[in-house]
Amino acid sequence: MDEVKKTASYKKLMVIPFLVLAFSLVWLFNMVYTDSINYSIDFRGGTEISIETQSSPDATALKSSLSEYDANVRTGRGATSWTILVDVPSGTNSTAVIDAVREAGYSFDNFSVQSIGASLGKSFLQQAVIALVFAFIAMAIVIFIVFRIPLPSFYVILCGFADLIEAFVFSQILGINLSLASFAALLLLLGYSVDTDIVLTTRLMKSEGSASHNLRQAVKTGMTMTLTAISTLSILFILSVSPVVSEISAILVIGLLFDIMNTWITNAGLLRWYLEKRGTA
């Protein structure tokens, strides 16, 4: 009786992750359709000047003092200092912009400049899409080779897919631009988030004993794995002074949070369902 109720509840629970995935897919298609994905200069071209300063920056005031450069100003807080990110069209004299920031009352020694031509950015984006497709196919092939059983393998791949899409959509909603660094983070997430799915599938498919016992063991292992990763990456996000590092760690944390849901509700649910139907649970 108890077992039946539990069975029913885990199936109902699976509605949540599917709704999240559906929402993310709709949002993604809308972004693609309306061409509203936020790209960093890596993909759209332009010049980005990153300045590390000790005094708290005022983005609006700085934007207006840099109005002649058509600049976009963002600010961020590091552990011990602030970061000012100034985006200007490519071809702008970066030294002049840096001088203008100094004139606006900021004193600093540390800065970095990155400038990318528009056509190069465009070709980066095309390459990135191709790389993403290849990475996904390669990951899927590896999973099929590892498990050799179509449905459970497919569930793992579905989970990786959901992690990737949800991490991307929510990072966009949270205002993280798609850059080469955040793109690399998404690819890493693809390879990294399926770790817990592999633990789950291995324990449920290859271990003796009851499915619920195996599942409990898998949750213990998997959650320890995910929690250590999330805590380390959050620390990296908080302490990092580099925008590249913050972007990568932020995306991984978002992705791993979704992975908890996708692994232990979606994948675990689908796998239990599969085992029940097969009659081994």
Added chain:
Amino acid sequence: MKLGIFKDLRVVILLVCLAGSLIIISPNTNQAVIVKSVSSDSPFYDKLSAGETLDWMNERTIKTVEDVYSFSDFTGVMRFMHNGKLDLVDITVPGLGITVDKKPSSNIKWGMDIVGGTRVLMQPVGNVSDAVVQQIIGTLQTRINVYGLRETNFMAVKDVSGNNYIEIEMAGGTQQEIEDLLAKQGMFESKIPRVVELSNNSGLFWNRSIVRNGDAITIDGTKLGINDSIVIDGIKFEVYNVTASEVVMLGTVFTGTDIKSVCIQEQAGICTSRVVAQTGGYQFIFQVFVSQDGANRFAKLTKDLGVTVDPKTGEAYLNGKIILILDKKIITDLSISADLAGKPLTDPVIQGGREKKEDAISEKLKLQSILQSGALPVELNVIRIDQVSPTLGQGFLYSMAFAGVIGALAVSIIMFIRYRKPKIVIPVVFTSFSEVLMILGMASLIGWTIDLASLVGIIAVIGTGVDSQIMIVDELLMGSEAKIYTFKQRLKHAFFMIFGSAATVIAAMLPLMMIGIGVMRGFAITTTLGVLIGVFIARPAFSRIAEQIIERSTPSA
């Protein structure tokens, strides 16, 4: 039993790799200064070379870059110790003409985004071949050598569609310095020396009488001092040296406008440019096309030069080399084959030999670029610039190291809460730390540059590493609980999952190596490298250690 673990092959391999990595990285804490570049007009030219350590100058111990530059205004005789050798140099005009840098604290090559500097990616205009790209790099390298600019790395880059790019990286350099490098174009001249023998302070030069009066000479009533010039028979002659017995005159053969073209890429039946193996090394050959006027001057200047036979090779050369000059600096000289004497050749061939193939290639590129006045064969468009101020990169490094320590602490706490056994936590932290060391050691060994992206890759590796270790510990614990399986079977189970997850990470990273002209390659390569080191070296050793610990802490086992 306790020491038995150190006899296990897997543990021994890990320890040997760790020791090896430490040796390769070879951290040093000594403050020292190394030479980065020596310009061709430096008083230290030919005495000091890039890469050497400067120990002291005029008895002053050199510890910092400032110690060296404090001698910028020095004139007179300077004693200096370099790489343990004592040398003397006479500095007549102030200026050292060398650049120096702090000796790196280890063999790890840090990327531009950590040490600071500028990196520029350029695309040649139009569809250019690999040979042209090599020529551009050769020309830029020649400029660096000739003008004694900051050490710069050039790299030919190709994207997935086969487009050629050139990446220039100046560690510690600014954007302005790279722009200067790209704008630098020299004035090319080549001259052949003519020696006039004097008897009683007079002689005959080009059928004209020449009379010596101290350092000056008089030709046909025109008085000339050292470096003064006169045009005779359509050829410009410059007084180079005057002694009691002879006068050396340099006759200009070719100027930049006389060089019509230099063959960069071999085209059958059109022009020659190649490097071929020959006995004792490699020979380079390339063709130059010169104006008829230049060819005529060459014929006039060489027609009555004497001939010397090289006793070693048996080849005959004219007594008088052709000197190549860029921006009034003598760069190099070339021997002239005896059978060319007096011939107005418009398509001469330049050839030479070197022991090593790469030396032959770089010498050929150097000569080719000088002959083109150091001009670039095609226009270059700057399409990507990265500039990082030096201290900013240092800040990145420290913040990453700090985050690493705090991260390790967080992992330890979570593992302690989960397992309540410090004995398990210690090997996990140790293994992760050893993986970092091994990745850095491997990177130093293959000369891989650790940039910011690589550091993030290392963190990703530690993440997957800790994951795998948790899998091992849990499998072993489950095994000791259930007592159905042996440790060996449980480990087999764990390694199945570990290999599976390692393979998915590598699969996702491989395509990343191809894109973005290698911008994220550091990340992809470090992650892949680290995962491999983890799976094949660190994890087997860890499983052995964990097995011991769990076996002994489980009473019945």
